[in-house]
Amino acid sequence: MLIDPQFLYRREIALKSSAAESPALVQEFVVANRLGIHARVAAQIVRVASRFESVILITKCGITASGKSILDLMTLICPYGSKILISAKGPDAAEALNALAALFQAKFGEL
Numbered sequence: 001m002l003i004d005p006q007f008l009y010r011r012e013i014a015l016k017s018s019a020a021e022s023p024a025l026v027q028e029f030v031v032a033n034r035l036g037i038h039a040r041v042a043a044q045i046v047r048v049a050s051r052f053e054s055v056i057l058i059t060k061c062g063i064t065a066s067g068k069s070i071l072d073l074m075t076l077i078c079p080y081g082s083k084i085l086i087s088a089k090g091p092d093a094a095e096a097l098n099a100l101a102a103l104f105q106a107k108f109g110e111l
Contacts, residue, residue, distance in 0.1 A: 024057075024089035027097050033107040036079035041108045042070045048099050054090025056100075067100075 031037055037045070049056040049067040056067030060082060065072035067086065078084060088096040 024087040025093045025097055026085055026087040027101065029084050029086060029104045031078050031080055031082040031084065033110040034080055035110065036082065037073060037076065039074065042073040044103060044108055045073060045100065046070050048103055049096065052092045052096040054088045054093045054096045056096055057087045059085040
């Protein structure tokens with residue numbers, strides 16, 4: 001799969017400019033459901049993240065994806081046991097992280 005270099009450049013600029021404004025809240029999560037982050041789970045994460053105004057970024061192995069984009073999340077390839085960092089920056093960052101933490105704790109409703 002090829003990634004547009006302009007997309008990567010725009011993302012890097014956006015991350016740098018947003019990081020300069022104020023610190024983000026960051027929390028580490030472990031993917032504990034057996035099937036990892038697949039399409040349905042990514043959709044659940046996006047559904048929760050999209051309820052909040054904050055910018056939500058998910059990072060695995062140095063690769064960062066928007067928590068509000070299913071396609072971005074799927075590119076991270078997060079199987080069972082993956083450690084990821086979720087950062088939230090904005091007026092409701094704490095609430096966003098709490099909502100995502102609840103989703104991860106519930107293993108996305110999977111056994």
